[in-house]
Amino acid sequence: xxxxxxxxxxxxxxxxxxxxxxxxxxxxxxxxxxxxxxxxxxxxxxxxxxxxxxxxxxxxxxxxxxxxxxxxxxxxxxxxxxxxxxxxxxxxxxxxxxxxxxxxxxxxxxxxxxxxxxxxxxxxxxxxxxxxxxxxxxxxxxxxxxxxxxxxxxxxxxxxxxxxxxxxxxxxxxxxxxxxxxxxxxxxxxxxxxxxxxxxxxxxxxxxxxxxxxxxxxxxxxxxxxxxxxxxxxxxxxxxxxxxxxxxxxxxxxxxxxxxxxxxxxxxxxxxxxxxxxxxxxxxxxxxxxxxxxxxxxxxxxxxxxxxxxxxxxxxxxxxxxxxxxxxxxxxxxxxxxxxx
Ligand code: MRU
Numbered sequence: 001x002x003x004x005x006x007x008x009x010x011x012x013x014x015x016x017x018x019x020x021x022x023x024x025x026x027x028x029x030x031x032x033x034x035x036x037x038x039x040x041x042x043x044x045x046x047x048x049x050x051x052x053x054x055x056x057x058x059x060x061x062x063x064x065x066x067x068x069x070x071x072x073x074x075x076x077x078x079x080x081x082x083x084x085x086x087x088x089x090x091x092x093x094x095x096x097x098x099x100x101x102x103x104x105x106x107x108x109x110x111x112x113x114x115x116x117x118x119x120x121x122x123x124x125x126x127x128x129x130x131x132x133x134x135x136x137x138x139x140x141x142x143x144x145x146x147x148x149x150x151x152x153x154x155x156x157x158x159x160x161x162x163x164x165x166x167x168x169x170x171x172x173x174x175x176x177x178x179x180x181x182x183x184x185x186x187x188x189x190x191x192x193x194x195x196x197x198x199x200x201x202x203x204x205x206x207x208x209x210x211x212x213x214x215x216x217x218x219x220x221x222x223x224x225x226x227x228x229x230x231x232x233x234x235x236x237x238x239x240x241x242x243x244x245x246x247x248x249x250x251x252x253x254x255x256x257x258x259x260x261x262x263x264x265x266x267x268x269x270x271x272x273x274x275x276x277x278x279x280x281x282x283x284x285x286x287x288x289x290x291x292x293x294x295x296x297x298x299x300x301x302x303x304x305x306x307x308x309x310x311x312x313x314x315x316x317x318x319x320x321x322x323x324x325x326x327x328x329x330x331x332x333x334x335x336x337x338x339x340x341x
Contacts, residue, residue, distance in 0.1 A: 003155025047157020134170030153229025237330030238275025
């Protein structure tokens, strides 16, 4: 199972434009850092691991486009620009830090080759980590399972396999039968547009519900677990993910349904003790005012549009990483695994 979210094509990065899904499967090639930065800001490429991988290739593009005498300067400028695209997902900064270290350790004439090698390693590594998380997470599910997810933590949000959805793919690959309820995920509908698109493509039974239906549906169905991704996990296990995740965790706790966060260690930010220190991106109010159509909010009303919220560790039953499943309290396991990365 692989979704072709991004692909290095020799002179640039080929991206699936996620803003056009599910109606139009259109790819475009980025050969310019500003175009790539813009693609991250406008969510043409989105999801924590995917923006890390895309940004890494952005640094390669900067090196390729500059003459030898200006190459190092162009790489530094690209890293500065790409760091400003989105604030919450730590994978972006993790990947750019890796690229900066490789640039520092390379001679000018070798910059392009060594940066490309590192970006490809970040991409391949992400895919393998997702497969490992999938295997660990799939063991949590019975042979016939009903699960919930929020936003899109799938192949589209990573280098092709997915974190939370990777668990579903891995479960399906070993013959488990799943029924997935996907929250539509207002305001940008990543659940309806993206999760439902990729699960359907993979032949997995998916039902889209409005976000405000989650409590009622969870009460009616026998739900085996909620699986979500994360954009940044603090040292104590508090996890930032798409706005609405926190509410879903509260609903799951009320109904005694286990709530799992599935994320690679590149999403863990051990330097932040708890979720209160995680920067939350505020996005343009028009995403709420008009979403995908006409105005639905009177001009006179104000709009608040935080893109993420933080689910406290106490509501999380387990954090599934490439190393295994951490159980609360999370600090010791996350610290140990971080040292092993
Ligand atoms: O704003 P987005 O679409 O980039 O938000 C993405 C999410 O919140 C995902 O759930 C998260 O990045 C985990 S992706 C494996």
